[in-house]
Amino acid sequence: MSSTQSIFGTRYLALTIGIILASMTIGFEGLAVTTVAPVIAGDLHGIHLFGWIFSAYLLAQIVGTLVIGRQIDRKGPALLFTMAILIFAVGLIIAAVANNMYVLIGSRAMQGFGAGAMYTCIYTAISLSYPDELRAKILGALGTAYVLPSMLGPYVAGLIAQHFSWRFVFWGVLPFLLLAVLLSMPVFRKLKMPSVQEKNETGVIGLSVLLAIGTGLFLSGLGMLPKILGIVLLLVGLSLMAQPLRKLLPKGTLTFRSGLSSLIASRGLFFAAYVCTQNFLVLALTDTKGLAADRAGLIVASAALSWCIVAILQARWDAADQGRGRNKRIIAGILLMIVGIAIMVWIPAINIVLAVLGEIVTGIGIGLAHTVSSTVAFSLAKEGESGQVSGSLQFADSFTPGVAVGIGGAIIAMSQTAGMSLEAGITFAMTFNLALILLSLFASVRTKQAQSADQSTNIMS
DSSP states (O other), X not given: OOTTTSTTSTTTXXXXXXHHHHHHHHHHHHHXXXXXXXHHHHHTTOGGGTTHHHHHHHHHHHXXXXXXHHXXXXXXXXXXXXXXXXXXXXXXXXXXXXXXHHHHHXXXXXXXXXXXXXXXXXXHHHHHHSOHHHHHHHHHHHHHXXXXXXXXXXXXXXXXXXXXXXXXXXXXXXXXXXXXXXXXXXXXXXXXXXXXXXXXXXXXXXHHHHHHHHHHHHHHHHHHTTSHHHHHHHHHHHHHHHHHHHHHSOTTTTXXXXXXXXXXXXXXXXXXXXXXXXXXXXXHHHHTSXXXXXXXXXXXXXXXXXXXXXXXXXXXXXXXXXTTTHXXXXXXXXXXXXXXXXXXXXXXXXXXXXXXXXXXXXXXXXXXXXXXXXXXXXXXXOTTOHHHHHHHXXXXXXXXXXXXXXXXXXXXXXXXXXXXXXXHHHHHXXXXXXXXXXXXXXXXXXXXXXXXXXXXXXXXX
């Protein structure tokens, strides 16, 4: 391929490597903390605040994604990417020197805000810098860069914590972050946003913070069910979340309006189903089947491996049909995820063979649906709205999975309160994942119908 046709050609090389490194940095840091979080909580005498190591990251990521997504179309990605990098880096440094859990949780909030903002800037840079025929390739590479740490990150972090200190997990990310900045920032500075009519974005920060507070109350309430306080917090959280969701997401997302709105809804639902399946499968394998954590991790890594392979292959398929089969690939990916999750849904019958098979099929499905949905979203974006679309994509990848994991955990907790076995509780949670992916299929079909109608209109005109 010529230099103008390859994401690794001279024109795009620095930006490609820079954003891939940034994605790997975010992916490694997020996944590595999963392994060392129990060690951190024990060392800082904060076991009772264990859940907030993750919740603080999630809630701040929501704010960072939405705020930056609304600002980037007016201010461009360079300044905001710089701010996001600095906030993320300061969060890493504070975490590395934290002497109590409250400081650690505050640093996780900074990391979450920075990660959400960074990814929004990265998606915007992709939309502005790469032509449509190369977006499938760079998004496939970006997906691979994020998923690869899931195979090595937790294991490496465990070794670091065991032989050195969990603090080096945070220190070790900084050199890679610096290299990503050196490579990508010169390109970011040259990016120009299209001139568009100024939009009234008053209240975006307030709405984002309100959504984060509402989500925090909702997740806290889920963890207390079926107590009265838990029910109250859940209902209050839902009431606070409703208005920000309607205002901050593309109009019609919650009702699956055909087009970009249904695409964002579909992506949030199928990614939530994937994340929840990974979490609950590990719980099932370790706590009900007696597998060691490292073996369970290897089984889950099979999905990451198949995701990586398909994320690379889909770029070739996209080039072969010049993007005409994108919606079909999204639907095919969701259908494969339905099959993969269905293989693993009945926990009493699950074994290593079924788990690996289900993970591989699910990984193939998410590798198709997730990567291609980004490409389709950018093709649906109107001029001057690439930043907002980038924020919506990142929001779908952070908000919906976090809420879905909380609901699944509540299902398991309530099942055990009712006297059921852990196997039964996880089976119910996996069934919930299956319901999410079926809803995603419905939303994706509406996206395809809308694009087919647009294509017919274009042909007639």
